[in-house]
Amino acid sequence: MKIIPINKAQYGMILALDVRDTTGKVILEKGTEMDEKIIYILKKAGIFNIPVKSTKVINNIAKESKKHSVISKENLDLNYKKVKEVFKNVEQTGHIDIDTVIDIASSIKNDIENNYSEKLFVPLKKLKDFDEYLYSHSLNVMIISSLLAVENGIIDDMLLNVSISALLHDIGKTQVPKEIMNAPRPLNEEEMNTMRNHVLFGKNLALQNNIKEIAIVSGIYEHHERVDGRGYLEGKTHDEISDFGKIIAIADVYDALTSVRSYKGPWTPYKTISFILTNVEKQFDGTFAQGLINAFGIYPAGTRVQLSNGKFGTVVASNRSNKIRPLIKIDHGDIVDLSEEKSLRIVKVLDYIYIE
Numbered sequence: 001m002k003i004i005p006i007n008k009a010q011y012g013m014i015l016a017l018d019v020r021d022t023t024g025k026v027i028l029e030k031g032t033e034m035d036e037k038i039i040y041i042l043k044k045a046g047i048f049n050i051p052v053k054s055t056k057v058i059n060n061i062a063k064e065s066k067k068h069s070v071i072s073k074e075n076l077d078l079n080y081k082k083v084k085e086v087f088k089n090v091e092q093t094g095h096i097d098i099d100t101v102i103d104i105a106s107s108i109k110n111d112i113e114n115n116y117s118e119k120l121f122v123p124l125k126k127l128k129d130f131d132e133y134l135y136s137h138s139l140n141v142m143i144i145s146s147l148l149a150v151e152n153g154i155i156d157d158m159l160l161n162v163s164i165s166a167l168l169h170d171i172g173k174t175q176v177p178k179e180i181m182n183a184p185r186p187l188n189e190e191e192m193n194t195m196r197n198h199v200l201f202g203k204n205l206a207l208q209n210n211i212k213e214i215a216i217v218s219g220i221y222e223h224h225e226r227v228d229g230r231g232y233l234e235g236k237t238h239d240e241i242s243d244f245g246k247i248i249a250i251a252d253v254y255d256a257l258t259s260v261r262s263y264k265g266p267w268t269p270y271k272t273i274s275f276i277l278t279n280v281e282k283q284f285d286g287t288f289a290q291g292l293i294n295a296f297g298i299y300p301a302g303t304r305v306q307l308s309n310g311k312f313g314t315v316v317a318s319n320r321s322n323k324i325r326p327l328i329k330i331d332h333g334d335i336v337d338l339s340e341e342k343s344l345r346i347v348k349v350l351d352y353i354y355i356e
């Protein structure tokens with residue numbers, strides 16, 4: 001059991017104890033499952049904290065998503081461990097174990113090639129531990145970048161190179177002091193410059209470790225450039241930025257915004273997709289951003305929605321050829337594939353995030 005603030009309450013959580021109002025009257029009994037209506041009732045009753053235990057409902061959703069997962073859970077976990085080893089090694093010695101990097105990239109590439117289908121779920125590693133953010137973020141950016149590459153016809157060795165570049169995109173952060181990296185406050189100008197220099201540190205680390213492929217190094221060096229010239233380090237624009245730089249920029253922002261950081265809560269994937277679409281041709285390249293929509297849909301998995309029949313549900317997978325009609329697990333009901341059930345549509349998106 002854990003006590004959580006009511007604004008962290010989520011669909012599917014189960015009450016671990018009776019919840020009482022200020023007069024001691026039981027408002028909701030132990031064992032009640034949270035949904036949007038119940039959360040609303042509790043907020044209205046002025047309840048600040050609730051005792052919950054974790055949930056079978058979320059497990060059910062995870063099971064449904066798993067059927068369409070582009071990367072197996074086992075591979076995700078195994079590769080996470082390997083990424084962590086590679087990064088810890090770089091932190092301590094400055095040496096990049098390129099064989100393991102290639103091994104991780106090949107494994108993700110194989111899964112993508114074998115499992116890429118019309119109905120798609122993209123699993124990402126999301127952790128609550130800030131210290132390990134760099135490792136999970138690097139793995140996630142590699143997965144997302146690989147999908148954007150595939151969506152844009154990049155295959156074989158070039159796909160492997162995108163994966164390697166994305167995995168190493170923030171490797172320069174291993175040379176930024178931890179106090180700056182994890183500061184739970186805005187950075188001052190000097191600290192900000194050090195932080196921004198991670199792209200240069202990363203490029204140098206790659207070159208020192210004999211990673212000389214220009215495309216890989218450009219992806220590392222240019223992933224904070226923006227097509228309107230407002231990025232860093234050089235303020236490059238459109239054609240001056242390499243394809244790898246443009247791809248990794250999108251994947252990087254998608255993962256960063258949907259993650260918990262020391263200074264912010266996570267955005268919903270839906271809000272994040274909308275943000276990226278709004279900033280196409282300002283910050284992000286339009287063609288590659290389209291790849292993000294193709295892979296995740298407009299309503300990525302995990303999005304809580306209300307349908308035109310009044311029912312609530314959770315998106316479990318996207319339909320690649322019908323981006324506004326994903327697969328939805330209805331609360332306490334079946335899976336509905338909106339690409340087949342044309343009479344139903346999404347009428348509302350709830351600003352809602354899973355904490356697993």
Ligand SMILES: [Fe+2]
Pocket residue numbers: 169170198223224252
């Ligand atoms: Fe970065």
Ligand SMILES: [Fe+2]
Pocket residue numbers: 137141169170252
């Ligand atoms: Fe990053």
